Amino acid sequence: MTTDTTVSPTEHVLTLDCSESPGIIHAISGFLFEHGCDILDIKQYGDTAQRHFFMRVHFSSGSSSSPAAGAVQQTFSTDELRRDFTPVAEQWQMNWQLEPQGRKRRVLVMVSKMGHCLNDLLFRTRTGDLPVEIVAVVSNHPDQQGLVEWHGIPFFHVPVTKDTKPEAEARLLDIVDRFDVELVVLARYMQVLSDELSNRMAGRVINIHHSFLPSFKGAKPYHQAYERGVKTVGATAHYVNAELDEGPIISQQVIEVDHTYTPDDLVAVGRDAECAALRNAVRWHCEGRIVLLGNRTVILR
Template structure:
């Protein structure tokens, strides 16, 4: 009887060594501060000392304002330092240069609460892209003053909260929203065609972490029915603007804008229809850039490091 030779190869020391290599952990550091010589050197020197490798770096110095902005995507060996270690180490650099800064694991999903009224195209786009991992978010809840989108949200397995709003119940509705923000540990609120104006108090409470999509190319056609306003002016492009919310209606810092060409044959309803695509793209980009740590504020402007 012939025997089958043992073809099992001995384990390779080189292969074992490769398997034992520490896994690279990626982080994103965002910084803004008063512009001054030596900032880039200080940041890169810190990363070098920590044994980190820069993957991507974007920076911008605003000469008119004398302000500096930077986003650094870098990798480090897992066994050498944790996110907490990196934060504690960089805190000394940040203090010296009086920096505003954040240091987060790359790709960390931000906890997002979406608000919507009756129209669901922007909500549907965000739900799909969150589900497929196209944007780094976890949609933890959806709040609406109508029930039109309840079935869609429940299909995605996400909690849906119907919070009606009238002139008499507005304060209670906003209090309920804040309860949900706290209960779900929400990091970003997205107004995906939520057709209610937030109070000054709520806007201030959620400053810097609330994004709205306005269905026009701001600063033109603010307020209600902007597509109908655009139609009356005979525009040749319609657009959408994603911006941070502040106390002034449709005046918050602009993040992303999209436009679509139209002509004299378009009715007001046609403009509404074609504008939906621009709204989805502008809002999607704004949410993505915010959650990837690409947006930094400069007064009522944004610096988007892409």
């Protein structure tokens, strides 16, 4: 009689950063070997100027190619892997996260009147192109309610004025807590978040700015670009912080233009750049590819 010892592999992603030091890669690969894991994809980067190390490892456990040939293979749960990796992380003073590969992050999208970025995110979520679950949409205008509800997603109309901003942000935080939101995406949400809210949700809010930052910050960047006679327009997805349009940049897209483009033409062609930059930023964040280093990002692709 034969005993079937085959165990279906499970896949995880480990993302980490720490001060540069000899032996880090050996410690990580040793941990994976001891847990019968196969590395499927690995990205690493050592910033020599900052003496800082970054790594993203996509691995499987319980695979048939485990080194202990013929032995009963064990598949470790996410909690078990986190528990066992904690001493390694503490030894090297790592910032780290370990997640199941493909886990869908719970995302709240905020929008005002323009719906092109929202529509792109909804479509790509619905088709499975993005590893997210859009759990709610919040808007200071009712214009996109029909589109959102057609997708079967809760829509919250939260008007904002100068006098009601604190109450509106309190309601937003209530929605974030109620829906267990992991990431907030500002998909052309034309309101500035307060410093308090920005600091409270640091690293968890992504904004799309319709300009190639750091140029043309603030309102009507396409009109500013027109006045300067630019030959490219673009869009920048960045994390939100307390400084307007100054958060760490994640993704940028550009489109070539010329002197014949009016401000309205620039707005129209810029929409494609905005959608592309924003979806890239959301994808990389949710796939565990982004590591923050001060006001910079390292993208482990």
